[in-house]
Amino acid sequence: MNKNTTYTQAIKQSIYQEMSTDNSVIVMGIGVEDHKGIYGTTLGLKEKFGSERVIDTPLAEDGMTGIAIGAALAGIKPIHIHIRMDFVLLAMNQLINVAAKSSYMFGGNVSVPIVVRCFIGRSWGQGPQHSQALHSFFMHIPGLKVVMPSTPYDAKGLLTQSIRDSNPVIFIEHRLLANTTSDVPEKNFSIPFGKCRVLKKGNDLTVVAVSHMVLESLRACEHLNKSGINVELIDPRTLNPLDSITIINSVKKTKNLLIIDNGWLTAGFSAEIIAKVIESVGNNNINIQRMGFQQVTCPTTPSLEEYFYPNTRTIFEAAFKMIKKENPKIELINQISPNIESLEFKGPF
Amino acid sequence: MANNSKKETFLKSMLRIRLLEEKIIELYPSDKIKSPVHLSIGQESVATAVCEALNNEDVVFATYRSHHVYLAKGGNINSMMAELFGKVTGCAEGKGGSMHLIDIDAGIVGTSAVVGTTVANAVGYALASKIKQQNKIIIVFFGDGAMDEGVMHESLNFAALKKLPIIFICENNKYAVHSHIRSRRVNQNFCDQVKTYGIDTKTLDGNNVFDIYNNIKISKKNILNKGYNPLFLEIMTYRWKEHVGIEEDFDAGYRDKKELKEWNHNDPIKKLSEQIKKTQLKNIESEIKKELEDAINFAEESPFPNESHLMKDIFSE
Numbered sequence: 073m074n075k076n077t078t079y080t081q082a083i084k085q086s087i088y089q090e091m092s093t094d095n096s097v098i099v100m101g102i103g104v105e106d107h108k109g110i111y112g113t114t115l116g117l118k119e120k121f122g123s124e125r126v127i128d129t130p131l132a133e134d135g136m137t138g139i140a141i142g143a144a145l146a147g148i149k150p151i152h153i154h155i156r157m158d159f160v161l162l163a164m165n166q167l168i169n170v171a172a173k174s175s176y177m178f179g180g181n182v183s184v185p186i187v188v189r190c191f192i193g194r195s196w197g198q199g200p201q202h203s204q205a206l207h208s209f210f211m212h213i214p215g216l217k218v219v220m221p222s223t224p225y226d227a228k229g230l231l232t233q234s235i236r237d238s239n240p241v242i243f244i245e246h247r248l249l250a251n252t253t254s255d256v257p258e259k260n261f262s263i264p265f266g267k268c269r270v271l272k273k274g275n276d277l278t279v280v281a282v283s284h285m286v287l288e289s290l291r292a293c294e295h296l297n298k299s300g301i302n303v304e305l306i307d308p309r310t311l312n313p314l315d316s317i318t319i320i321n322s323v324k325k326t327k328n329l330l331i332i333d334n335g336w337l338t339a340g341f342s343a344e345i346i347a348k349v350i351e352s353v354g355n356n357n358i359n360i361q362r363m364g365f366q367q368v369t370c371p372t373t374p375s376l377e378e379y380f381y382p383n384t385r386t387i388f389e390a391a392f393k394m395i396k397k398e399n400p401k402i403e404l405i406n407q408i409s410p411n412i413e414s415l416e417f418k419g420p421f
Numbered sequence: 422m423a424n425n426s427k428k429e430t431f432l433k434s435m436l437r438i439r440l441l442e443e444k445i446i447e448l449y450p451s452d453k454i455k456s457p458v459h460l461s462i463g464q465e466s467v468a469t470a471v472c473e474a475l476n477n478e479d480v481v482f483a484t485y486r487s488h489h490v491y492l493a494k495g496g497n498i499n500s501m502m503a504e505l506f507g508k509v510t511g512c513a514e515g516k517g518g519s520m521h522l523i524d525i526d527a528g529i530v531g532t533s534a535v536v537g538t539t540v541a542n543a544v545g546y547a548l549a550s551k552i553k554q555q556n557k558i559i560i561v562f563f564g565d566g567a568m569d570e571g572v573m574h575e576s577l578n579f580a581a582l583k584k585l586p587i588i589f590i591c592e593n594n595k596y597a598v599h600s601h602i603r604s605r606r607v608n609q610n611f612c613d614q615v616k617t618y619g620i621d622t623k624t625l626d627g628n629n630v631f632d633i634y635n636n637i638k639i640s641k642k643n644i645l646n647k648g649y650n651p652l653f654l655e656i657m658t659y660r661w662k663e664h665v666g667i668e669e670d671f672d673a674g675y676r677d678k679k680e681l682k683e684w685n686h687n688d689p690i691k692k693l694s695e696q697i698k699k700t701q702l703k704n705i706e707s708e709i710k711k712e713l714e715d716a717i718n719f720a721e722e723s724p725f726p727n728e729s730h731l732m733k734d735i736f737s738e
Contacts, residue, residue: 098552124551124552125552129579130575130578130579130582132575132578132579134541134571134572134575135541135544135571135572135574135575135576135578135579136541136575136579137541138538138540138541138542138544138545138572138576139541139542139544139545139548139576139579140545141541141542141545142482142541142542142543142544142545142546142547142548142549143545143546143548143549143552144545144549145530145531145542145545145546145549146480146530146545146546146549146550146553147549147553148548148549148552148553165535165538165572166538166541166572169533169535169538170533170535170538170542174531175734175735175736175737176516176734176735177513177516177517177521178512178513178516178517178521178523178531179511179512179513179514179515179516179517179523179734180514180733180734180737181512181513181523181525182523182525182530182531182737183737184737185737214735215735215736217736238736238737238738239736239737
């Protein structure tokens, strides 16, 4: 076990180890072999595995996704990297019309084992086209797996699982998680899809959060705990397949559900979770609330961006109100320092 | 000049496609074929000429208009017919239909309803083949409409950049659905454009099957053994029927029947039929007809997939 492994190091370890044990794994994308190496996650790979397996690509997201799919049809396992999730929009035709459908529309005759790694940005002026979180888009499509880890441990284990999976996997990282740390085994390991991580056990309130919002929620939980509110904090980790059982069982216990999405709410992940819960347990006096991006394009200036995202304070406030049926005292809120990673973040982008 | 046995082989391949398409036209009003059909009548020669120059291990990708490629490359005819009928014994268990034919064993890896998509997939397959040091050529068939798509140009660029073992076959029938090429682009010289990517190009007459065949044969060798650039062949051809469906559509006004007459006149199936003995032709025809009857019987007798198939193969295990 390696204490203080960063999210970036965990990702790098997974790729390095999988490429070492499986010759068919390749890495491709814009900038994968440059001096920055996708925040360091691909540094050194070209020297170790050669430029045939570490491919810096032209700026052609759609074409290169189609090429990754074609290589996958021939038994190669490409990891295709996009430095921002916004750029994946250029590849939607290949991802949705080809990758997601090939196994089914060809009657199980082919498989498409590709991993699409992409990053959600936040703060220091990421703005309208560097900050989008589109996991809900991909959840909607049969045939795609959607993975969104929040800790270095999960990042390593789930990326390894993604590479080994014989289907297209959208693997979503968050820029502000890159320098976060946790204990991560040096040896390679995989985490099965479709299992939530329960970060905190509690009886009062179920909080379901994804990606960077897990961190914001975790901090809010500490403050809620001081106010006598015991939160059960759940990170689904994989959105497709989704472990709704763990969430449903928790809500049955707490009767209170607060969802903190790292994305827009309308027709999104949070709506899906609520639907799953209601379908299963009915509306048996369960309090439900959700938070996420404001339903607007992400502004660049920090003075507006501050209001765009949920943060530790707003999550605390919402949870407090749900359980105590009153607003928390202002002193309680003022004790909380907001947005630790985003205040510190100034790149690299 | 091609010898008699070669002529017979080519004729048989083309005639098989023509008769299959005509059988589809005959059957279609019965609603037994539960799929839109984009018939390849008029374009048989392109698929035959290209595929005759390939080995079983060589791989083809094609489009929603692929009945000709599927048959010419050796796709299983029973599985194809069953697929058109929506039966579980179809090559995609009835889930794909006419636009998604596949036969991995015959090297037919993918076809698509979305114009241009398989071009990138074919380039990726060629990349994999190069990484794995396999000695096979990858062929991708597409129409002139695909030349309008961005992915086409992204794919050509990458294939040239990595010198991949691929031959691009542009079946230029001059129409994308109902739009003539001149209404879609200022520069209609594809070869001039494609050359700038670092790809070798040539325009060939789609009716000249032996010329196409020879070009593929030689280029395959040059690409695989001598490290030549990928090749782009623009093959001039003509779609005799409507874009989708079994009818002619010259009364719609977007094209002139004079065009068809010219292509009818130079039809290589007609020409080669005249060059071989009548008895031989009869034998070929009756052999094909028997095969078609068998395929239709197979499709008719096969069951439809049942409800348990609905959720199968969303993911690969």
